[in-house]
Amino acid sequence: MSFKPIQVLGVPVDSNSSYMTGSALAPQHIREAFFCDSANLSTETGFDLGDERLWHDLGDINLHQLDNQQAFDTILATAKKQVAEHKHILSIGGDHSVSFPLISAYAEAFPGLNILHFDAHPDLYDNMQDNPFSHASPFARLMETGQVKRLVQVGIRTLNNHQKQQAQRFGVEQHTMRDLSGVDGLKFDGPVYLSIDLDALDPAYAPGVSHHEPGGLSTRFLLDVIHTFKGQLIGADIVELNPHRDINSMTAMVAAKLAKEVIGRMLLDQSINP
Numbered sequence: 593m594s595f596k597p598i599q600v601l602g603v604p605v606d607s608n609s610s611y612m613t614g615s616a617l618a619p620q621h622i623r624e625a626f627f628c629d630s631a632n633l634s635t636e637t638g639f640d641l642g643d644e645r646l647w648h649d650l651g652d653i654n655l656h657q658l659d660n661q662q663a664f665d666t667i668l669a670t671a672k673k674q675v676a677e678h679k680h681i682l683s684i685g686g687d688h689s690v691s692f693p694l695i696s697a698y699a700e701a702f703p704g705l706n707i708l709h710f711d712a713h714p715d716l717y718d719n720m721q722d723n724p725f726s727h728a729s730p731f732a733r734l735m736e737t738g739q740v741k742r743l744v745q746v747g748i749r750t751l752n753n754h755q756k757q758q759a760q761r762f763g764v765e766q767h768t769m770r771d772l773s774g775v776d777g778l779k780f781d782g783p784v785y786l787s788i789d790l791d792a793l794d795p796a797y798a799p800g801v802s803h804h805e806p807g808g809l810s811t812r813f814l815l816d817v818i819h820t821f822k823g824q825l826i827g828a829d830i831v832e833l834n835p836h837r838d839i840n841s842m843t844a845m846v847a848a849k850l851a852k853e854v855i856g857r858m859l860l861d862q863s864i865n866p
């Protein structure tokens with residue numbers, strides 16, 4: 593069969609980080625790891641990503657000298673165009689603030705959108721540091737639109753009272769690290785968007801992130817969920833790699849591995865449900 597190539601989009605933003613910058617440099621580091629000679633371009637599910645018909649690198653969005661609002665408008669417009677033309681985007685961030693405009697494009701195009709979100713943090717703050725578009729708030733902004741059917745969060749281990757209230761307010765399903773039961777059987781009706789904050793992983797697996805939160809997921813666990821959840825994956829982002837904090841590019845390599853398997857999963861779902 594012929595595939596709609598997955599569009600890989602770099603989103604170099606770290607101006608909405610509450611603690612540390614650096615993730616704007618991530619897209620280039622992930623690309624280098626993706627093509628690193630230490631690995632090959634095969635997915636575990638059998639796709640050879642050396643085949644240029646399967647995916648296409650759009651490069652980084654040019655956000656030079658734009659303020660926050662202009663940058664978000666540009667990300668939203670770019671994502672809308674790609675969704676309309678190609679449907680499937682894998683965005684490589686950037687801090688997690690970019691998920692608001694990226695997922696907004698999907699929520700408008702796909703009524704009944706589900707979000708599967710991996711993170712140490714719920715990112716549901718109503719307002720953090722007087723920046724409503726902070727990387728701590730994208731899922732509050734998305735749920736306020738009323739356009740997202742279901743938000744499922746996995747790997748949470750920083751839940752405070754405010755975010756607990758926000759989760760209840762928006763009906764968010766949270767699988768915390770203390771209780772991951774049910775994650776291995778996750779099932780969605782309709783389209784699924786996947787948002788991966790690399791700090792969902794334990795810092796032992798992914799030290800190159802701004803917020804080290806011990807007690808997280810293993811890389812293998814995350815890969816297994818990407819391979820096995822029930823539903824149709826149509827778009828994804830991988831965010832919060834901070835190259836300043838990385839050690840021997842090992843977190844960039846984790847991000848690249850996840851990118852390969854996410855592309856493979858989107859291709860596989862296309863073959864089942866074109």
Ligand SMILES: [Mn+2]
Binds near residue numbers: 712713789792803832
């Ligand atoms: Mn996080």
